[in-house]
Amino acid sequence: MDWGLIVSETLRAAVGQEAIVFALAAIGLNLHFGYTGLLNFGQAGFLAMGAYSTGICVEYLQWSLWAGVGVGIVAAIVLALILGLPTLRLRADYLAIVTIAAAEIIRLIARSVTFGHITGGSSGINGYADAFYELNPLGDGTYGFGPWRFDDNRLWVLMVGWGLVGLSSLVVLLLVRSPWGRVIKAIREDEDAARSLGKNVYAYKVQSLVVGGVIGAFGGMVFAIGNQSVQADNYGTATTFLALTAVILGGTARVPGPVGGAMILWGLISFTENILRQASAEGLLPTAIISGTQVGIVRFMLVGLALMALPIFRPQGIFGNRREITFETR
Amino acid sequence: MSSVPPEPGSAKPDPILVVDDLRRRFGGLVAVDVDHVEIQRSSITALIGPNGAGKTTFFNLVTGFDEPDAGRWTFDGRPMQRLPPHRVARGGMVRTFQLTKALARMSVMDNMKLGAPDQRGENFFRALVPSFWRAQEAEVEARAESLLERFRLTRLRDEYAGALSGGQRKLLEMARALMSDPTMVLLDEPMAGVNPALGETLLAHIQSLRDLGKTVLFVEHDMDAVNEISDWVVVMGEGRIIAEGPPEAIGNDHVVIDAYLGSHHDAPATLEEEQRQLDELTEATARESE
Numbered sequence: 001m002d003w004g005l006i007v008s009e010t011l012r013a014a015v016g017q018e019a020i021v022f023a024l025a026a027i028g029l030n031l032h033f034g035y036t037g038l039l040n041f042g043q044a045g046f047l048a049m050g051a052y053s054t055g056i057c058v059e060y061l062q063w064s065l066w067a068g069v070g071v072g073i074v075a076a077i078v079l080a081l082i083l084g085l086p087t088l089r090l091r092a093d094y095l096a097i098v099t100i101a102a103a104e105i106i107r108l109i110a111r112s113v114t115f116g117h118i119t120g121g122s123s124g125i126n127g128y129a130d131a132f133y134e135l136n137p138l139g140d141g142t143y144g145f146g147p148w149r150f151d152d153n154r155l156w157v158l159m160v161g162w163g164l165v166g167l168s169s170l171v172v173l174l175l176v177r178s179p180w181g182r183v184i185k186a187i188r189e190d191e192d193a194a195r196s197l198g199k200n201v202y203a204y205k206v207q208s209l210v211v212g213g214v215i216g217a218f219g220g221m222v223f224a225i226g227n228q229s230v231q232a233d234n235y236g237t238a239t240t241f242l243a244l245t246a247v248i249l250g251g252t253a254r255v256p257g258p259v260g261g262a263m264i265l266w267g268l269i270s271f272t273e274n275i276l277r278q279a280s281a282e283g284l285l286p287t288a289i290i291s292g293t294q295v296g297i298v299r300f301m302l303v304g305l306a307l308m309a310l311p312i313f314r315p316q317g318i319f320g321n322r323r324e325i326t327f328e329t330r
Numbered sequence: 331m332s333s334v335p336p337e338p339g340s341a342k343p344d345p346i347l348v349v350d351d352l353r354r355r356f357g358g359l360v361a362v363d364v365d366h367v368e369i370q371r372s373s374i375t376a377l378i379g380p381n382g383a384g385k386t387t388f389f390n391l392v393t394g395f396d397e398p399d400a401g402r403w404t405f406d407g408r409p410m411q412r413l414p415p416h417r418v419a420r421g422g423m424v425r426t427f428q429l430t431k432a433l434a435r436m437s438v439m440d441n442m443k444l445g446a447p448d449q450r451g452e453n454f455f456r457a458l459v460p461s462f463w464r465a466q467e468a469e470v471e472a473r474a475e476s477l478l479e480r481f482r483l484t485r486l487r488d489e490y491a492g493a494l495s496g497g498q499r500k501l502l503e504m505a506r507a508l509m510s511d512p513t514m515v516l517l518d519e520p521m522a523g524v525n526p527a528l529g530e531t532l533l534a535h536i537q538s539l540r541d542l543g544k545t546v547l548f549v550e551h552d553m554d555a556v557n558e559i560s561d562w563v564v565v566m567g568e569g570r571i572i573a574e575g576p577p578e579a580i581g582n583d584h585v586v587i588d589a590y591l592g593s594h595h596d597a598p599a600t601l602e603e604e605q606r607q608l609d610e611l612t613e614a615t616a617r618e619s620e
Contacts, residue, residue, distance in 0.1 A: 174457065174460070175454075177460075178451045178463065179443070179463060180451060180453070185435070193427070195395070196395075196415060197507075198416050199416055199452070201416070211454075323490065326492075327435055327490060327493070
């Protein structure tokens with residue numbers, strides 16, 4: 001087994017495009033779930049808004065990619081309002097039901113034959129984001145050091161992506177350290193207490209849902225532009241729950257939590273996959289147990305095992321505060 | 331208040347809260363059915379009554395946490411019906427809860443700061459630029475410090491509110507409610523679950539609120555506490571106001587005693603009634619022995 005390769009692949013994956021996409025999705029979810037206590041189970045829908053807005057604007061409307069980015073932000077805001085306005089006055093569970101359903105509706109519409117001429121149906125929209133790569137200031141070639149060597153286009157995506165992660169984290173940091181952040185944390189702890197102190201709980205929940213949704217939409221844009229491809233099935237419920245995993249892994253209600261969580265999650269996925277692939281190729285795994293084609297599925301089982309270890313040994317997450325989780329809420 | 335007749339719905343010389351025809355039904359149960367009640371300004375009014383009398387529902391209705399089926403009420407001359415709870419609070423009527431709502435995973439200081447009204451940094455866009463709200467934040471913190479000092483919570487300022495004892499939470503909740511400098515404070519069972527020594531402190535704090543000119547309306551089951559600090563007592567039973575009066579008079583009111591202990595608890599049974607009860611008993615014994 002080539003352990004050097006396994007380690008370097010893991011390190012690459014930890015800063016790779018998936019880590020960026022899920023870090024952005026998780027930063028948004030952390031604002032919803034970690035700070036405001038909103039159960040948004042449809043973050044994938046917000047990613048889809050970002051991704052499809054860029055794709056549809058370029059391919060179907062023949063607009064520029066940058067108009068698509070603007071439309072993506074507006075679309076995420078509109079989705080947050082559609083989901084939030086009717087449900088945020090109700091108990092927390094209703095938002096969960098509505099968001100999980102809405103995200104699936106968006107995915108199924110996107111991949112339907114009926115709207116295929118707009119969304120590309122099940123084959124999606126491909127090769128549309130050249131405008132992004134034309135802006136690449138890096139000349140042709142390979143850059144980086146150690147395990148982190150990338151070609152110019154890949155590095156350009158990673159630079160912009162991590163820039164967005166940094167910017168989003170900064171915005172969340174400023175927000176949660178402000179009196180605004182104090183109000184949303186109070187809503188998480190007890191809505192009625194916040195109301196009794198004169199806070200308009202509903203307005204704050206809507207604002208939180210919008211901001212977290214827009215950050216999620218940026219994740220979708222990175223996903224789509226980085227792959228030069230929008231695929232409906234990338235925005236299923238698994239995406240939401242992997243992002244939620246990243247939040248919990250890193251530690252809820254911690255600004256670096258979702259970023260660290262996403263990096264560790266994708267490092268872990270790459271690590272298990274590479275081990276299994278190599279072991280399988282070298283005949284170390286009897287085919288009666290795992291064949292080469294099953295590796296992709298089995299790696300998630302192993303990741304699942306690792307994630308089960310987390311709440312047992314470190315329930316507060318990597319960056320979490322142990323004392324904080326000892327208090328019962330409600 | 332000596333001129334006020336001790337009867338349900340009596341008019342007060344300077345009422346701050348005036349409630350008319352307030353009704354709230356839960357299915358077939360009429361939880362609150364108040365024709366008229368007035369609360370005197372800058373006084374301590376106790377709201378008592380047996381469990382299920384509608385005291386907490388009455389609180390929920392006037393503070394906007396529940397919507398009545400009918401009714402109107404004014405606070406400080408302004409109509410308050412149909413206002414959402416945060417608007418009621420901003421209007422100067424702040425409440426606490428029977429089950430204390432300390433914000434567990436926030437520090438005591440953050441709990442206090444939350445209570446301050448009109449914070450510039452609570453606006454989403456201004457929150458992003460600390461220079462807009464730093465100065466005000468410092469004022470809020472100073473005010474919180476002085477209230478914590480008054481309630482002897484200073485040494486707990488950086489502790490999580492979830493780590494406080496039940497009594498300390500009651501103190502914190504009361505101190506937090508005062509951050510907005512409200513005109514009227516509604517306290518739902520401030521003494522419940524508080525040890526006697528801390529209870530005395532709480533009572534002293536409630537009295538000091540009145541001395542600062544604030545109006546206090548509180549629900550309480552501890553009659554000693556009610557007698558000790560209240561200027562006026564309003565008694566609810568089955569949703570209605572059944573009696574009102576100064577505390578020394580209310581303890582002897584037969585309507586009140588009936589409400590708590592059931593009517594005719596000490597009246598001698600009539601001959602027919604005795605016979606009927608006897609019959610029931612014989613019947614029951616007969617059935618059991620079968």
